[in-house]
Amino acid sequence: MILSLMFFDMAYWFYLITAILYIGNWIFRRDWIGSTATVMTFIALFANTMILVARTFESGHAPFSNLYESMVLFVWAMAIGYLVMEFKYKVKVVGAVVMTLAFIAMIAASKLPYRFQSIERLNPALQSIWLEIHVFTTFIGYAGFAIAFGLSIMYLVKNRMEERGAKVSLIDSFPQSSVLDELSYKCIMWGFPFLTTGIITGAYWANNAWGTYWSWDPKETWSLITWFIYAAYLHARVTRGWRGKRAAWLSIIGFLAVIFLYWGVSFVLPGLHAYA
């Protein structure tokens, strides 16, 4: 476990530096800060990848079997998603929000009690390829929603400024609200099918392991609640009067549901999903 913990420490500090650089770029608007931030994201992502690789060798199974490992996977997917967005749409300001979220997630992972961090043997029910697909797809979905959450907050702030015609230089550097809206939609267009795939592969696995694809356990139910909220988001976007602000709120509420689904259910509600 030494190696993966070492990489974890590295990734932790790299993500902190990355977040600070993006915030610096946002406040001071210097190109060199922005470029350094992007390079730093790659370095942090590399360390992050190495955590997963080292874990795989240390535990002998795919590194998604407990809360700690899944957090690492979540940050990993978020960083990749953000980099793709940065390269396609050239929106570095967004990095200030998204990388801060990524760093917060790293803090959360590091604060987990030891029993959630340690490498565990897979108990009999967890030994299935479907489990791995299930966790992997679910977390790509979560990462998409996390980025959309950041974008939706930025949208609401920017939209407010535009409506008031107020000039605040820090907010001026945000992309136009319509762009932020489109980008968060784009992220949910990735997140939603992946969450759905996660739910379905989870159901398939449950059907193989205990004979019902759906048993309304709290984790399942919360994943469905989250799914309903994002389905509502998708329809809000094609409904007059619900586009824009209300849709952005749905995206924020949706991500709060994700956080509860992810952390709340594990710690508060009893159920089959004692891990991730």
Add this chain to the structure above:
Amino acid sequence: MEKIEKQEVKILQTIGDKIWAFFNSLKLTLTVLLSLAVVSIIGTVVEQGKPLEFYAKTYGERISSYVLTLGFHDMYHAWWFFTLLVFLAANIIVCTIDRFPQKWKASLEKRVDVAPQFIKNLGNSASFTVNTINGGDVFSVKNRVIEILKKKRYKIKNTDVSDGAAVFAWKGTAGRFGSDIVHVSLITILTGAIIGSFFGFKDYISINENETVNAPKSNFQVRLDKFWLDYYESGEIKQYNSQLTVVENGKDVLSKKIWVNEPLKYKGVWFYQSNYGMAYDRIKEARLVLKDKKKNQIIGEPFVVKWLEPFKIPGTNLAVNLAGFVSDFGFDEKTKQIYPRSPEHNNPAIQVIVYDNEKPISGPWLFLNYPEIFATIPNTNYDLIFMGYQGLQYTGLSMTKDPGTNIVWIGSIIMALGFILAFFIFNKKVWGRIQKAENGVDIYIGGMINKNKIMFEREFSEITACLKTEVTQK
């Protein structure tokens, strides 16, 4: 008479229209989806499916009576939850059916010749003039436009109009139908779930090693050949395994090793490894020894007696048959019956029938935990002592049949297809119009996309940039 009937028909029609209009609403969709999200929370806060006393104890008499009346204790089967699902289904069906024909028609329609004003009003548009001297004539400009759009993998239709030419280019039409396919898949999944809840069943069986039992509600039997555990080196349990054989009409038809995550499937019935343990009413074998009554001394070596296999004790005229076992000995004073108090092996006891020259002479019970209570065999010099036993493993299997499951998986695959169309294939349309002008050729070009506008803006500006440079430079 006739008039009244007509009126009735009319009233029915308007009622039908009203119902249709009610369900043909995206606002209703949002209401239903968000209501489902909110009420589902209740089911994760109130524990589901507990005995009724549990709720009285947890919430107090008054609140628990509300909980029970509203069905919060079995929420996902409550009538109002079901109603929400019916609304969801009706909403999906009506919205999809209502919009589909129009969408279909619109996707087939390919209007090539549109007015310049129409092009200017599109989400993305540009217009510029090409100098005739280096830009060439209408015909060559049209061909350049077509070529550029073809390179971007658009499908193209074009026509000549009185003062020039018109071009229509499109791609990703299928993307428009992604949402319809997703909706069809949702209805499919709901159908599968309903079929499962009506025609499926769940049961549980436990089978001792080498025993064959009838599978409930089926016309075949299942035999357990062997049960065993796998361990990690550290000693933690890695896997539970059962070797099962399906027996039908007295013949073995299928044999399979199952473990958690790998069920046995036969005739639509699935058997899952669920738990395991030691049988409470029989054992594999017991270890006994003889004792000399007078000398109070063990005689010879201990011997092993197999279940229901009479055993002749060497050096004597005696034989024993291991005929009974209870894991936790209990004795009912009234009925004089012996019964197991629990399936736990807390107080294991065996009954042995003792034969003297093939004549049964006694049938004592012997206790493992009370070695001083040993059986004295009448009319002989011997006592019999119970020294140990090997239990019989059983495997616990959940058994389910759910004919709706495959429909659910088919629905899921359809849904994946729908998502690919809805979220990754975008319907783009571009109209171009090339017109002869005074000293050159006017180009109007405009386009639109059904979603993902930023991406299209980029593509559109690439197209216009190509047009501007390539056409004007020629």
